[in-house]
Amino acid sequence: MSDEANKGLLSPLRRKLLMGMAAVPAMTMLPRASFAQAPATSAVNTTGLAVTDTEVTVGILHSATGTMAISETGSIEAEKLAIEQINAAGGVLGRKIKFIQEDGASDWPTFAEKAKKLLVNDKVAAIMGCWTSASRKAVLPVVEQYNGMLYYPTFYEGLEQSKNVIYTGQEATQQILAGLNWIAKEKGAKSFFFIGSDYIWPRTSNKIARKHVENVLKGKVVGEEYYPLGNTQFNSVINKIKLTKPDVIFTDVVGGSNVAFYKQLKAAGIDLSKQALLTISVTEDEIDGIGGENIAGAYACMKYFQSLDNPNNKAFVPAFKKMWGEKTVIGDVTQAAYLGPWLWKLTVEKAGSFDVDKIAAASPGVEFKGAPEGYVRIHENHHLWSKTRVGRAKLDGQFELIYETADLVEPDPFPKGYQ
């Protein structure tokens, strides 16, 4: 971070950019000032949350064990980094953040139970957590009943909105539509083959994608296939793809199946530099398991890539690697998880209170200029305004940014005409 600041001093333009966008160094000064005049606990905490004169407690609730640990580890790491950085910059309303980490163990009832424990016993001021939609659906009634605040990082299918949840990932239309528009324009794509894992997220996403392809792009969906989670054999569907010769393969296969799918696609002689493939389920994290040589050339539609070239990200990536090791990679959701603690901090400062009701009310309009993905802002519906980006996978497992929307895309969790 300090390197970035020094470079900024050398170049006036760079400096301007930094002042405007990379709020991280700037924040070092702001809260320090407020530290001296930290408001009284009785004033900022009227509902009995775990806030003292010097500390505030938040919860981290992800799967550190079980099947989902593969995906959720990155989110845990990002949230801890954000909390450490916020503390180094003076904390929230003059208080250091202390976190209690609970393990959802990839089991949805456990998630609900642990969320209740965090809210009722530990009285945490906010929870950074959940990953799959199933875990969020299990936790949602708990945070609503006990009036907690959940920061949820994953891109998901939409069709949900709650006073008690801030969705820092993209809902389906934000992730899909711009990507489809781009590939239709860029590649002149008319025919699409959909393949996904068989559960709610791919099915909802593909439903939206199909409506968009048929009604807006005037194209054709030549196949729509679902395989059970964990399926490892894709040769038959690959043959179908070869038979129907779609312009674009559109995939939302997840988990271990993903690895099998790309390995078998490559083995079947489908060359992704010639056959366009657009995925909404592969980030840098997944490529680690798939292997860059198996997926190079594929397009992914996300809001963040580790390779993004902006000052915030150039500070974020080295800080992440310094904390978690040189070899770790940062995927879209990891970045979204990093936003959680920052957005909460900014909202608390805007509301001047830790009270959940005040935070929920103050959330719309909160801006985070230091986001590694660039600038984000919370919408009235508690989702984020963010850009949609398309990247092309490279041999080294990173993405090369190919396209990004000019403006922030409005979150629309209940899209009209797509249901």
Add this chain to the structure above:
Amino acid sequence: MFGDYSLGDLGSIFVMQGFAGLILFSVYVLMALGLAIIFGQMGVINMAHGEFMILGAYVTWMTSNLFQAYLPSLFSGYFFLAMILAFVASGALGMLVEWALIRHLYKRPLDTLLATWGLSLMLQQAYRSVFGAREVGVELPQWMLGSLHVTDSIEVPINGVFVMCLTVLITISVAYVLYMSRWGRQVRAVVQNRIMAGAVGINTEKVDRYTFGLGCGIAGIAGSAFTMIGSTGPTSGQLYIVDTFLVVVFGGAASLLGTIASAFSISQTQSTLEFFMSGSMAKVLTLLAVVGILMLRPQGLFALKVRK
């Protein structure tokens, strides 16, 4: 659905679909062989079978890293050494597990289910602690990637052919060991009558240990081979366990031929159905058919004729 396609297209798809079925068949046989030995011959319900496979996969990953770091010139051949190491590692772990856990449970076969399930959870967490929660990517030598170009529209995946050859090789070896060798006769004697086998001087404990080790070792080879087609992570073993039991139970325990026949029928049904409908529906119909046949023939396709 065929109206729009030329005859040539259909012909080549037919050929490739045939290959897809054969590859699935080989995969099923390879993953079920180890379990067929352990469940079929010893009656142990080994729920940790998938984890023994993944040990093989991790050994392959480590071997590939070692070769890249120290012997890059020999990288193209590392896979063969990796498979041998996978066999040794999984086999050794299997023998250890047999000694520490399984041998106390031979008289309580249902308890092996619980014990090995617990073992599978422990192994998963061990992999997670040692290798990290994220999946690892196993790098393959160049010659094993891509496909054989037969005609313009027919392409055969090299890794599929590799798995097929490996399956044939291992099946023949296992059949030879079980049915031709002196040790195989001892194994079968112990399975049929443990007390009598002991009475005629067979060291039944030793036979048990090596049989279990062999089953686990083959699982290790399977895991090693599957790094070509699937993922390698702490819980990847879970992806295979259901299909594996399906194949072994459907085939009829204690019958190698049954395992092969069952793998063949399940893989062909599934791969044909997958072509005509969605993957999930194909799976449902395949499972329905299996359940239906098992209701009519509870002992599975092939079963030893035993006087009851």
